[in-house]
Amino acid sequence: ETGVTQSPTHLIKTRGQQVTLRCSSQSGHNTVSWYQQALGQGPQFIFQYYREEENGRGNFPPRFSGLQFPNYSSELNVNALELDDSALYLCASSLGGGMGTEAFFGQGTRLTVV
Amino acid sequence: QQQVKQSPQSLIVQKGGIPIINCAYENTAFDYFPWYQQFPGKGPALLIAIRPDVSEKKEGRFTISFNKSAKQFSLHIMDSQPGDSATYFCAASGGSGNTGKLIFGQGTTLQVKP
Numbered sequence: 001e002t003g004v005t006q007s008p009t010h011l012i013k014t015r016g017q018q019v020t021l022r023c024s025s026q027s028g029h030n031t032v033s034w035y036q037q038a039l040g041q042g043p044q045f046i047f048q049y050y051r052e053e054e055n056g057r058g059n060f061p062p063r064f065s066g067l068q069f070p071n072y073s074s075e076l077n078v079n080a081l082e083l084d085d086s087a088l089y090l091c092a093s094s095l096g097g098g099m100g101t102e103a104f105f106g107q108g109t110r111l112t113v114v
Numbered sequence: 115q116q117q118v119k120q121s122p123q124s125l126i127v128q129k130g131g132i133p134i135i136n137c138a139y140e141n142t143a144f145d146y147f148p149w150y151q152q153f154p155g156k157g158p159a160l161l162i163a164i165r166p167d168v169s170e171k172k173e174g175r176f177t178i179s180f181n182k183s184a185k186q187f188s189l190h191i192m193d194s195q196p197g198d199s200a201t202y203f204c205a206a207s208g209g210s211g212n213t214g215k216l217i218f219g220q221g222t223t224l225q226v227k228p
Contacts, residue, residue: 042218105157
């Protein structure tokens with residue numbers, strides 16, 4: 001088991017609502033990346049936070065936003081939820097901006113939008 | 115250029131067999147190639163990773179073979195066990211401005227029969 005924890009583990013929201021997912025990084029890690037994993041697919045990169053700044057973003061609309069706190073924990077916020085946002089959201093913790101270093105994943109948050 | 119193509123999509127082997135999963139990439143700037151194992155309802159767990167300066171890396175029963183000229187790499191699982199039944203993902207990262215973003219393959223579902 002990694003030291004990366006995510007909350008909540010499951011969540012059901014209605015289309016149009018907003019959701020906040022949380023991630024605590026592994027001790028000593030200063031970089032958090034968020035991924036979206038649709039059923040039967042590989043994870044897709046959403047964005048990364050390094051030392052409280054966004055440090056790269058994938059092909060996701062602005063309604064996906066995030067934060068990183070001084071203790072390196074992180075939040076993923078999704079506004080105006082759509083049915084296609086239903087997925088497993090994964091947080092990965094790493095060191096030093098993530099460049100070619102080991103990334104450890106949490107257990108994920110399963111979001112269902114109805 | 116950013117894709118990682120993984121095959122086969124699914125694989126069934128008998129206990130003790132050696133399943134082989136293959137991945138191919140296009141972006142020659144990639145310089146870090148990890149493999150992850152994912153069980154249902156869990157986040158991906160890092161198994162083993164390789165950099166392009168070596169052609170093979172072994173950790174326990176898991177071996178990565180890397181062919182830089184062909185832009186391909188593969189995972190071999192020696193003496194496979196029923197407990198190895200899971201979904202396996204290859205990934206790649208690297209290049210200018212990459213920030214350690216992992217590009218994942220589509221995944222291979224492995225079943226090891228007793």
